[in-house]
Every structure is written in C-alpha cells, then in structure tokens.
Amino acid sequence: AQSVTQPDIHITVSEGASLELRCNYSYGATPYLFWYVQSPGQGLQLLLKYFSGDTLVQGIKGFEAEFKRSQSSFNLRKPSVHWSDAAEYFCAVPSGGQNFVFGPGTRLSVLP
Amino acid sequence: DTAVSQTPKYLVTQMGNDKSIKCEQNLGHDTMYWYKQDSKKFLKIMFSYNNKELIINETVPNRFSPKSPDKAHLNLHINSLELGDSAVYFCASSQGLAATDTQYFGPGTRLTVL
Numbered sequence: 001a002q003s004v005t006q007p008d009i010h011i012t013v014s015e016g017a018s019l020e021l022r023c024n025y026s027y028g029a030t031p032y033l034f035w036y037v038q039s040p041g042q043g044l045q046l047l048l049k050y051f052s053g054d055t056l057v058q059g060i061k062g063f064e065a066e067f068k069r070s071q072s073s074f075n076l077r078k079p080s081v082h083w084s085d086a087a088e089y090f091c092a093v094p095s096g097g098q099n100f101v102f103g104p105g106t107r108l109s110v111l112p
Numbered sequence: 113d114t115a116v117s118q119t120p121k122y123l124v125t126q127m128g129n130d131k132s133i134k135c136e137q138n139l140g141h142d143t144m145y146w147y148k149q150d151s152k153k154f155l156k157i158m159f160s161y162n163n164k165e166l167i168i169n170e171t172v173p174n175r176f177s178p179k180s181p182d183k184a185h186l187n188l189h190i191n192s193l194e195l196g197d198s199a200v201y202f203c204a205s206s207q208g209l210a211a212t213d214t215q216y217f218g219p220g221t222r223l224t225v226l
Contacts, residue, residue: 043204096211099157
C-alpha cells in the first residue's frame, strides 16, 4: 500500500530564510504527488502537483518541489519565507484513483 | 462565491446525540468527499461519492451515513455520537475520479462531543 512520510513534525524558520519540507513516499511505480497547505482554521489548498515530465514543479505562493525517484522524495521548497506561510503542510499521494493518502503533516512556524 | 462550503463551522454536542454536517460545492464537480482530521492533524478519507453514487467507503462506523441528494451536495449524518468522534471534518470535491483531478477542500467543521 502507498504511504507518505514527512519526517519533520515542526519546523521553525525566520522570515526571509529559505525553507525545505521533506516528503518521502512508498510506491511501486512513478507516483502522482501533491503538496497541500492548511492555514490555521482553514481547509486544505493545493500548492502544487507532479504527474510526469519535468521533475521540478512550480506552484502557487512561490513554492516549488522536486521529484527525486532515486530518493523516493518530493521535497517542498521556498527561497524566502513570509510570515503568512506559517501553516501546516501536507504531502499526499493517490492510492487508487482519488483515494488520497496524506502524510502526517509538517507545521511551519515563522519567526519575525 | 465560495467553492466548497460547509455548515456549521463549529458543532458542540453531547454524547449519544445525532447530528448532521452539510456540504455544498458550486464548482460543477462530479465527485465529493468527506475527510476526518484528528487532534494530531492526521487526515483520513471517510467517503467519496461520484454522481451521487458511493465510491469509497473506508472503515468507518455505520453510525456515519453520507447522503448525496444531488451532485452539488454531500451531507454527513452521525448517529449516537461518541467522544472519539470529536475531530475536524472536511468536505472536498473534484472534477472526477482521476488521480490527476485536484481536490478542493471546504473550511472544515470542528465537532466537539462532550
């Protein structure tokens, strides 16, 4: 069965610093991979997704992620974090159609 | 012009009661979902409906019964509420069932069972 791990439960960065959130997946073939963000008290919003092709994908809000098959990873990055990026971030992979498996989430705190 | 809306946003109730959460999407999507997010933020799918037909029914107690009166609505009814039902429940929708279809989430309903 597909699974997703996010090794970091909580990350704190200073505003303006760069960010990398880790995601590892377990999947037999090339997976579809997604990153969602959940702002406090809100639902999840899609940041970006990878299906095939270029392994570096651009998303909204200045985020990007890189698919690395050799490492079974799909890490999310942002060169300069803003205070409004403080949120919970979820990596996800579909397990049969639209039956998504979500990672446990990484909470991002941003220091002024 | 909210895409996926849920009511109520907060729901506080006593054990043993029956309650419903409503969800509506105005995106014209064919597929809708219910997710449960526990206190540790773990998000797990409960149900999905496509064109009013049940597609996914994860291991959820039969006290939970989804109802889809039309493609734009998917309501969740919960009987005999238990303490462990306390969670945030999210509704979502997607164009179809393809793994490549983006899911759009509602703002969530925080259910507290006392």
